[in-house]
Amino acid sequence: MTGDEPSIDASDHEPTDDDDRRIVDVGLSPDDPMHPVLTMQEEAAPAIDEGVIQSGRLAGRSMWSAIGILAIPVLLQQTLTALVGLVDKMLSGSxxxxxxxxxxxxxxxxxxxxxxxxxxxxxLGLGGQALISRAMGSGDGPLAEKAVGTTISLGIVWATLVGVAMWTLVVPLAWATDxxxxAAKYAIDYVRTMSLGMPFCGVMMVGSMCLFGAGETLKPSIIAAVVNIVNLVxxxxxxxxxxxxxxTLIPNPSGVDPLVWGVSGIAAGTATSWAIGGLATIWVLARGVKDLRLHAPRMLPDLSIARRVVTVxxxxxxxxxxxxxxxxxxxxxxGEIATRLAREGGTEDQQGGLIGxxxxTVQWEAFSFLPGFAMGTAAGALAGQYLGAGNPRMAKRALAACTMIGVxxxxxxGVVFMTMGEQLTAIISDQPVHLAEAPRLLFICGTAQAFFALSMxxxxxxxxxxxxxxxLLITTCSSYGIRLPACWLLGIHFELGLAGIWMALMGEIVIRGGFFLARFLHGGWTRITV
Structure with a gap:
């Protein structure tokens, strides 16, 4: 060494990254045969970050850690959301x-x-979630904030229109279902009362899905807990x-006459809980989560962002x-089966209780949906972020892992449904017609839950x-090509009644699960642009 060259003495201090860099930089020329080997350390460094989620709560997390962060709060949220419907059924049954x-x-x-x-x-919420998850994966914060503002604004407008449609169309719906x-009067009262809370419901649902896209699932689950408590009370x-x-009988202290206000009051409680949930969601978004915040100026819809959200x-x-x-x-x-029972001399309760x-059965089945929905939400958000980071291999692994857990x-x-149908039915209603029909429907439902998980x-x-x-293609073809004909064939033509309907429903789920598995294995979804 000459006196002009820097001296590196290992005895002076512990080696550092700067020392490594100095070794590479000092005394090398492009003609030095060791130049490509030593400089490879620097050139390879940026590649370490390729395929890694760049922003949001999932940045730097392992796949299994990210699945837990996403799925567990979503499972809690969906459980509490299902409890809102269960509370309505329990109150109706009382x-x-x-x-x-x-x-x-x-x-x-x-x-x-x-x-x-x-x-x-x-x-609409899914469109926002998909765009935000891609933005988080690539570290594009401005795109994510534009997406959340535009999606929330579209959600308010769309939910209001849905509320108007609910108010208007419930009458022909009650007529169409015989x-x-x-019962038609109660259906109209229930739906029209709920429609008043639709703008708040829109903010709550769309906002929570935007948060899912950012990898934030804990706060929506807390909001769901509050909504459930408000709904119950x-x-x-x-x-x-x-x-x-x-x-145990818990007397109602309000003094309201349930014969007059019972059904409307149940719906009003649900609408009130939606209002609380919508306001809480706006508050959370305005305060912001990691790498995502709702700014008021961003709520003016960006047409290019709106087009991308709506396209999905x-x-x-x-x-x-x-x-x-x-x-x-x-x-x-x-309804046609119920009419046939009436012609054959069935009682009015037997005729009227089939829909109940x-x-x-659907209400209890919804609790089986919960882990499927939670794992599906985790799969979509995590795979979307991996694709945004340019890592389709990890996207496939995440989707496969979530599917396995869901199954x-x-x-x-499903085993619970098959073995405890009568007890589950009695929690909601003790009416003889319900206790006679619902347990066997739950048994049929339980047999296909593994395939339901695959599909969901x-x-x-x-x-x-x-x-x-x-x-869209898979669901539509399976629903109209298999589900509808099978329900008519087993339930009406072969006169297997409500049990035949459920056999057809579960059979179609098995086939649909196979279709979605084929699409997953094909891999074309990894090349989708959002």
Whole structure:
């Protein structure tokens, strides 16, 4: 060494990164044979970050850690959301004997409308989630903030229009499902009261899905807990119903007459809880989460962002409408079965309680959806962020891992349905017609839960990465090509009744799960741009 060259003495201090860099930089010329080897250390360094999530709560996390961060709060949130519907059914089942059967049928149709609400708002929210997850994966904060502002504004407008549609269309819906005049009145009261809270519901649902895209699932689950508590207390007080829990009767202190305000009060409590949830969601977004915040100026819709959100969301909306319409036909088949029973000399309760038994089964089945939805949401958000980071291999691994977990949990839920159907039914209603029908429907439902998980997790995951056209195609073809004909064939033609309807429903789920598995294995979803 000459005196002009820097001296590096290992005895002076511990080696540092700067020392490593100095070794590479000093005394090398492009002609030195060691130049490519030593400089490779520097040139390879940026590649370490390639394929790694760049921003948001999932940045730097392992796959399994990210799945836990996403899925556990979503499972809690969805459980609490399902409890809102369960509370409504329990309160309806506790109404006075004079109105309980038609009220249960009316609230059952209201639940069907609630499913439409989830479909209508979920498509828009999913578009925002997909765009935000890609932005988080690539570290594009400004794009994420534009996306959340535009999506929330679109959500408010769209939810208001959905509320107007609910108010207007519930009358022909009650007629189309062959409800008795009394049950139709309760359905109209229930749906129109809920429609008043739709703008708040829109903010809550769309906002939570935007948070999912950023990897933030804890705060939406806390909001869901608050919403559930408000719904329980408000619906109970506004309905005037004495709440029955097993052998325990809790008298209602409000003094409201349940014969007059029972069904409307239950719906009013739900609308009130939505208002609280919507305001809380805006508050959380305005305060901000890691690398994502809602700014008021960003709520002026950006047309290019809106187009990208809607492009993803529209196929999801039509997919949901396709399923909703098919199940509307299924309700019509159930009404036809009830009419046949009446002609054959069945009692009025036997005729009128079939829809109630169907809805009780659907309500409990919703609890099996919860782990499937949670794992599907985690799969979509995580795979979307990995794709945004340019790592399709990890996106595939994340989706496969979430599917495996969903299958295991939902299969266990299926065993519960098959072995505890009567106890589960009795929690909601002690009416003989419900106790006679719902347990065997739950048994049929339980047999197909593993395939339901396959369908649900993969579909939700593919939606979350923006592959909504293929999910629309698979769901529509399966629903109209298999589900609808099978329900008519088994339930009506072969006269297997409500049990035949459920055999057809579960058989179609098995086939649909195979279709989604084929799309996942094909891998075309990894090349979707959002």
């Amino acid at each position: 109404l006075p004997e004079a109105i309980v059967v038609p009220a249960m049928d009316g609230v059952g149709i209201g639940s069907f409308v609630g499913w439409f609400v989830s479909i209508a708002l979920g498509g 409800l008795s005049p009394e 408000a619906s109970w007080l506004m309905s005037g119903v004495d709440l029955r829990l097993g052998e 969301g529209i196929p999801t909306f039509f997919e949901g409408i396709a399923m909703w319409a098919v199940n509307l036909f299924v309700l019509g088949f159930i 038994a169907h809805i009780i 295991l949990i939902m299969s266990a839920m 997790v993969l579909r939700q995951g593919l939606r979350g990465v923006g592959d909504t056209r293929w999910t």
